Amino acid sequence: MAENKFxxxxxxxxxxxxxxxxxxxxxxxxxxxxxxxxxxxxxxxNAEGVQLIKDDIANNGVTHVCIAxxxxxxxxxxxxxxxxxxxxxxxxxxxxxxxxxxxxxxxxRQEMAEDYVxxxxxxxxxxxxxxxxxxxxxxxxxxxxGGGISGMTAALAAAxxxxxxxxxxxxxxxxxxxxxxxxxxxxxxPYAEPQATGVEDMxxxxxxxxxxxxxxNSTLAETAGAPGRFKAKIAQESGAITxxxxxxxxxxxxxxPYDVNKLTExxxxxxxxxxxxxxxxxxxxxxxxxxxxxxxxxxxxxVFVQCAGQxxxxxxxxxxxxxxxxxxxxxxxxxQAMYFKxxxxxxxxxxxxxxxxxxxxxxxxxxxAQQKGVIFTKSKVNKVxxxxxxxxxxxxxxxxxxxxxxxxxxxxxxxxxxxxxxxxDKWTExxxxxxxxxxxxxxxxxxxxxxxxxxxxxxQGPDMPQFKYGFADSHFICFPYETRRTGIYAAGPVRRPMDxxxxxxxxxxxxxxxxxxxxxxxxxxxxxxxxxxLSFPKARLxxxxxxxxxxxxxxxxxxxxxxxxxxxxxxxxxxxxxxCMGACPVRVISFENYSCDTVGSQIxxxxxxxxxxxxxxILLLACENDAYPALDMAGLxxxxxxxxxxxxPVRCLGSVNTIWITDSxxxxxxxxxxxxxxxxxxxxxxxxxxxELAGYRMSKIGDTLKQMGLEEERVITHEVAITDHERVAKxxxxxxxxxxxxxxxxxxx
Amino acid sequence: MSxxxxxxxxxxxxxxxxxxEERVEDGHWVKMCMQCGVCAGSCPLGPAxxxxxxxxxxxxxxxxxxEVLGSDSMWMCTSCYNCIVRCxxxxxxxHIMHGLANYAHRLDLAPKGQPTREIARLFWDNxxxxxxxxxxxxxLAMYFKxxxxxxxKNAMAMQGIxxxxxxxxxxxxxxxxxxxxxxxxxxxxxxxxxxxxxxxxRRGLA
Numbered sequence: 044m045a046e047n048k049f050x051x052x053x054x055x056x057x058x059x060x061x062x063x064x065x066x067x068x069x070x071x072x073x074x075x076x077x078x079x080x081x082x083x084x085x086x087x088x089n090a091e092g093v094q095l096i097k098d099d100i101a102n103n104g105v106t107h108v109c110i111a112x113x114x115x116x117x118x119x120x121x122x123x124x125x126x127x128x129x130x131x132x133x134x135x136x137x138x139x140x141x142x143x144x145x146x147x148x149x150x151x152r153q154e155m156a157e158d159y160v161x162x163x164x165x166x167x168x169x170x171x172x173x174x175x176x177x178x179x180x181x182x183x184x185x186x187x188x189g190g191g192i193s194g195m196t197a198a199l200a201a202a203x204x205x206x207x208x209x210x211x212x213x214x215x216x217x218x219x220x221x222x223x224x225x226x227x228x229x230x231x232x233p234y235a236e237p238q239a240t241g242v243e244d245m246x247x248x249x250x251x252x253x254x255x256x257x258x259x260n261s262t263l264a265e266t267a268g269a270p271g272r273f274k275a276k277i278a279q280e281s282g283a284i285t286x287x288x289x290x291x292x293x294x295x296x297x298x299x300p301y302d303v304n305k306l307t308e309x310x311x312x313x314x315x316x317x318x319x320x321x322x323x324x325x326x327x328x329x330x331x332x333x334x335x336x337x338x339x340x341x342x343x344x345x346v347f348v349q350c351a352g353q354x355x356x357x358x359x360x361x362x363x364x365x366x367x368x369x370x371x372x373x374x375x376x377x378x379q380a381m382y383f384k385x386x387x388x389x390x391x392x393x394x395x396x397x398x399x400x401x402x403x404x405x406x407x408x409x410x411x412a413q414q415k416g417v418i419f420t421k422s423k424v425n426k427v428x429x430x431x432x433x434x435x436x437x438x439x440x441x442x443x444x445x446x447x448x449x450x451x452x453x454x455x456x457x458x459x460x461x462x463x464x465x466x467x468d469k470w471t472e473x474x475x476x477x478x479x480x481x482x483x484x485x486x487x488x489x490x491x492x493x494x495x496x497x498x499x500x501x502x503q504g505p506d507m508p509q510f511k512y513g514f515a516d517s518h519f520i521c522f523p524y525e526t527r528r529t530g531i532y533a534a535g536p537v538r539r540p541m542d543x544x545x546x547x548x549x550x551x552x553x554x555x556x557x558x559x560x561x562x563x564x565x566x567x568x569x570x571x572x573x574x575x576x577l578s579f580p581k582a583r584l585x586x587x588x589x590x591x592x593x594x595x596x597x598x599x600x601x602x603x604x605x606x607x608x609x610x611x612x613x614x615x616x617x618x619x620x621x622x623c624m625g626a627c628p629v630r631v632i633s634f635e636n637y638s639c640d641t642v643g644s645q646i647x648x649x650x651x652x653x654x655x656x657x658x659x660x661i662l663l664l665a666c667e668n669d670a671y672p673a674l675d676m677a678g679l680x681x682x683x684x685x686x687x688x689x690x691x692p693v694r695c696l697g698s699v700n701t702i703w704i705t706d707s708x709x710x711x712x713x714x715x716x717x718x719x720x721x722x723x724x725x726x727x728x729x730x731x732x733x734x735e736l737a738g739y740r741m742s743k744i745g746d747t748l749k750q751m752g753l754e755e756e757r758v759i760t761h762e763v764a765i766t767d768h769e770r771v772a773k774x775x776x777x778x779x780x781x782x783x784x785x786x787x788x789x790x791x792x
Numbered sequence: 793m794s795x796x797x798x799x800x801x802x803x804x805x806x807x808x809x810x811x812x813e814e815r816v817e818d819g820h821w822v823k824m825c826m827q828c829g830v831c832a833g834s835c836p837l838g839p840a841x842x843x844x845x846x847x848x849x850x851x852x853x854x855x856x857x858x859e860v861l862g863s864d865s866m867w868m869c870t871s872c873y874n875c876i877v878r879c880x881x882x883x884x885x886x887h888i889m890h891g892l893a894n895y896a897h898r899l900d901l902a903p904k905g906q907p908t909r910e911i912a913r914l915f916w917d918n919x920x921x922x923x924x925x926x927x928x929x930x931x932l933a934m935y936f937k938x939x940x941x942x943x944x945k946n947a948m949a950m951q952g953i954x955x956x957x958x959x960x961x962x963x964x965x966x967x968x969x970x971x972x973x974x975x976x977x978x979x980x981x982x983x984x985x986x987x988x989x990x991x992x993x994r995r996g997l998a
Binding site (some may be wrong): 421446 | 809
C-alpha cells in the first residue's frame, strides 16, 4: 500500500480571504496540522481549484485531503474525490458568516478559523477510505408478505421494475380484505359513484406475470439473515416447507376489523347490528338488488354509526376501544349508503357522525351521497338496541337535544386493527424472564411466537417494532416508509390506518424502498439516511468485554450475538448511525472514516487558551442531520454567535461516546453542548432511537462530572430541529453567557 | 290549519325534507348542507334569530316541520348575502331563507304579526291594487297596522318628516284619493293571477 500523503487546501473565496489571514491559516495547517502540502486558492470550488486538488491526487500521491472552505454540506459535487479521504474545515458558514464583523473580533475570529483548520487536519489523519461491504452474491428478489391490495400492488410494482417477487398469502386466494367488498370508493374524477374493486384484474395480472411466484395457504415459518440474503422458510398449511432466498421484504399484512362484539353499548353482537364488513356481506348476497337483513326482511331504513369504538372519548366511541381514527370508515359508510340508495332511493339512510373525515377527494364523494339523498346527522350515538326493529339513541349535536331513531339495520363503522405480529416490548420483557429461568415465561414465548408474522431470527424479536397503537414500524414524522428493520418495509393498513388508494400508494413506496435496499446491498452501501455510505462498523473483538450494550442499543437490530456473546455485525442491516460506537464502553467499535479517534483528535486539536486569557472554549457536538444544517443556516442568515464554540458534526447524537465529553473537559474545555433531534413519541431522530439513547446516557454523566469536580451545567443537551437556525444561535450565546457566569473550567493547564 | 297545510301534511307525512325540496324555492339545496356553521357565524343578525340557518337545515332534515315553518328566523334575514358568499358548499342560503318564509306564509304557519311579514303583506297588497306603489297609502297603512290609537301616535311622530317631504314635492297629499296607477289594471291583475297559477303548479300547491 502506498504511503499516506496529507494535503490541505484553503479557499479564500466567498469573503474568507477578506476577513481571515489566509497566510496564517496556511502556516497553521503546515505547522500544527503537519500537512505535507498546503495550498490556498481564491476560488477553490471552480474548475481550476478542483483541478488543482485532482492533479495533486493524480500526480503528487496525495491520499488525504483537508479542504478548508465552506461547510461540508456545501459544494459536495465539486469536492467529491472518491479515491481519497476528505475532511472539511468549515470556514465560511462556521466562521466568517457567524462571527460578528469588525476588527474587534479579528483575533477571536482568526483563532476560530485556525482551530477549524487544525481540527480538519487532525480528523483527516485518522480517516481511512472505506472499502464498502461487498458480498460475493446477494439476492435481488423481493418477498411480499400478504396478498391483499397492498401486497399485490407492491408485487406488481416491483415486478414491473424488473425484480423477481415472491408473494406469501395466508388464505387460499389473492385479494385480501378487498375481495369481500362489493365495490370500492372511487379513486378518480368525478368521484361520484362506487367503483369495481379491481381485485380480480390484479390477481389475474399477478398470475400472468412470470416474475411473480405466489405461495397460497402459506405463512412464514422463519426469516433469517439480512438484506440481500434473507432466507425465508415458507410453510404451507399441509406443513410442507419451501425455502426462498430474497433480498428485501415488504410486509403488507393488512388489518382485521375491530371485533364488533366488543361494542356492547352500541348493540354489537345483537341482531341486525352489523359492522361494515357485515354489510358488505349482505350487499354481496343482494347482488345489486334490494339489500335484505339476515332474517330476510328488506331493509327500508338504515343508520350508520361512525367512529364506533374509535377515537377514544372524542368521537362516537368510548375510551376502552380504539384510540385512533381509522381514516377510511367515513368514505366507506358513504359508499355503503349508496348501495342502498342506488338500489332503492326511498330507503332512509342516515349517517351519524361527529366529524366527517373524507381524505383525498372524498369531499366530492360525500357531496354525491348528499345528492342521492343520504342524510348526514352530526350527533353522538349513546346507545343502539338491535333486534327486529333497531333503535338508535343519540344526541343531535346541532340542535343540542337527545332523541332517537328507528331503523331496520344499524351499521357500526368499526376501526382497523393492524396485523403486525408480536409486540416487541412485551416480547423483550417475557424473554428476559425466560432467560432468567422462568418456565411459565418460556411457555409464553412459544405461545407469543405463534402470533408472529415474519418469525425473524433477530435477537430483538420475531417481528418489526411497533408503534403506540400496535401499528408496524415506520419513521412516522420524517420518513414514513422507513423502518427500524433495514430491508423490511411495512405497507398498507399494517403501518397506519388507511383506505385502498392510500394503501396502493403506500405499497408502491414500499416496493421502491425494497428495491433501493437490494441495490444498496449489492453495492455494499448503506440505506437511508446515510444512503450510499460505504463505511460500516468494525469491532476489535479482542478488546470486547461482551457487555452487550451495542447489541441491545442498536436501533436497527443489526447486531446479533454469538454463543460467547460477542457481537456479530450484520452490515446489510446497519444504517451507519454509530450508536454502537457511542455505546461501547471500551471503544472497540469504529468506522473507517468516523471513529472515537477522528472526533477525539479534533477535540484535542483545538487550542485551549490558558485561564488568564479568559477565553472559554465550548465543544458543540451537533447532529449532522438537523442541528448542523441549522448551524449552517444560521450562517446563511448571517446570524451571529459566539466565537468560543467549536462545532463538530456527528452522525447522530447516539454515536457520541462519553469519552469525548470527559476528554474535552479534562483538557480544559469549559463546556460541552450537544444538539440532536427530538426524541419521544413524536421523535425526529433520523435513526429513531439515537437521540433518545444519547439523552439517557447524558442523564448519567452527572456522576462523572462530580468526580471531576465540575458543575453539572458544563454538559448540556438540546433538541434542535432543522428549522431552528435562529434558536441555535441564541442557544449558543446563552450557553456561553452561562459558562462565563459559572466561571472558566478549573481543568485548564 | 289552512287547507294547503292539511294537504301538505297528508302528502308528505313525515318527510319534511322532501316537502322542502319540492315546494320551497331552492329547497333542493338543503340536503347539501355539511353543517359547518359558517353561515351561523357570518350572520350579522345571528344573535337575534331563534334558529341559525345551520339549525334550520338540520331541523328540516330531522323533520321538525312546525318548528321550522313557525320560526321567525327566515323573516329576520336582511339579505346581506354574507352567508351565500361564505358557504363552502355554495348553498344559496339567503334565497332558501326567503323561500322558506314564503312557503310558511302560504301555508299560514308563519308567526302571526311578525313585523317583516306584515310589512311585506301591506306592500304587496298596495302594489297589486293599481300596479304602482302608493307611498302615502302604504305609509298610512303601516302607521295604523297596530290599531287606530297607535296609528295616530305614529302619524304625529312622523309629522315633521311628512311635511318636509310635501314641501320638497316628494309626497303628494292628493294621492289619498285614488292616486297614480297603471293604464291596464285588469291586465296587471290577470298577469299576477297567471304567475301565481304557474308558480303553484310548479310547486305542487295547486
